[in-house]
Amino acid sequence: MKNDRREAFIQYLASKNDWCTATNLANYFKVSTRTIRKYVNEINEDQLVIASSSQGYRLVSREKVKADNHYTSPINRIKVILKELILHTEGLNIFDLGDKLFLSVSSIEHDIVQANKMIKPYHLKIRHKKDTLILIGEEREKRRLMSFIISQETSEEFLSLKAVQNAFPNYDVFTLKDEIVSILEEFNLYVNDYIMNNLLLHLVITVDRIKNNNSVIHSSDLNKLKRNPETEAANKMADLLEDQYGISFNESERYNFILLLSSKTTLLNYQSLTSSSLNHYVDEHYVNLSQKLLKKVHERYFIEIIDDEFFVKFTLHIRNLIFRAKNEQMVKNPLTYKLKDSYPLIYELAVFISNQIQLMENIHIKEDEISYIAFHIGSYFERKKNLVKKIVCAVICPNYYDMRLQLIQKLERKFHDSLEIIKVLSDSSEIALLEQIDLIISTLPIKDEQTPFIRT
Known part of the structure; x- marks a missing residue:
């Protein structure tokens, strides 16, 4: 690009001090829109930077662009480039990609070299032919890569107790945790750290919502729920929160909370709520809707989410989200x-999931609600990533006084970093109910079992 043309281009954008479409710029300079994109990429290699969006182009400072851009680090840029190439199987125009990431073509080309090194174990390769980038390789490897990219975005801080406390400074989350653990022990129940953090987040959000007069109201029948340790514990927790924060859990709120607490692996009990029994307690419309949403995620992002605990919590959340949207609750x-x-x-x-819900249910979903959907998605990937590092374990132990709870707590204390207990059973006849278990620890004899086991 000649210096006089470059200067004229910059001066024109500076004089407009607003967004200019590629078509208007092309008409003014009597060139094609493709040439305009080339101008922008060449100029972005210098001190001045031209931002781009669906509105067109605008002259801004490099500092401003960096402040607005989520993808400034090289590794984040590479992840976004790979994600876009996985989704666009027909290939991507390198100039369009540059516009999206506020990057010059040379920067993208450098990132592609690094990206090809990163994806080598997946037997994938990015090809650059003329102005088009395309990801070459097997679809199943692209699916593996997409799951890896998203799971790498989570960290141990995603749903840590500290993160929950920082988000809700008006609540003493650490004290609340001690009180919840005490109630669970009273009913001979146990949850691991991951589920405890998830549970505390749900409780704090619920209390905050009720305090702001946004209670959930569904046609709920508490008599449908079996009277068991989970329902007793959930009711006692609700009573505690009512006393501490001066709120009232209506029947719908209690119903939702008991269902949440009874989901398959939230409390380690083989009789707990599962995805297959969920339609006995929740309108089948919401169960089917959740299935459709996860299917669309699979089709669009090549990610298959198969997890009972996630599905139960996700369905309950979607049902309540739709209620709030229809009743304009914030x-x-x-x-x-x-x-x-x-x-x-x-x-x-x-955002993709919320857009699908809006289309299917003819509702409007606000940004804060989208963030709560992100909590569910991020928690799933965080847990999935952490389980890869651990031995997934089931414990078989009769529920005799507090023997089961003492055993689980002892195992948790000693093998916290290497063992994940996801199921607790009463006897060996229930082994057939287990899925994806690496190890069984049992106080009872086990016969003809293929999974490795330890007798205690």
């Missing part, structure tokens, strides 16, 4: 902007 999420900035790919998945 739920604030103090972590909305952090989620968007720190976990852009997970947030993108949440």
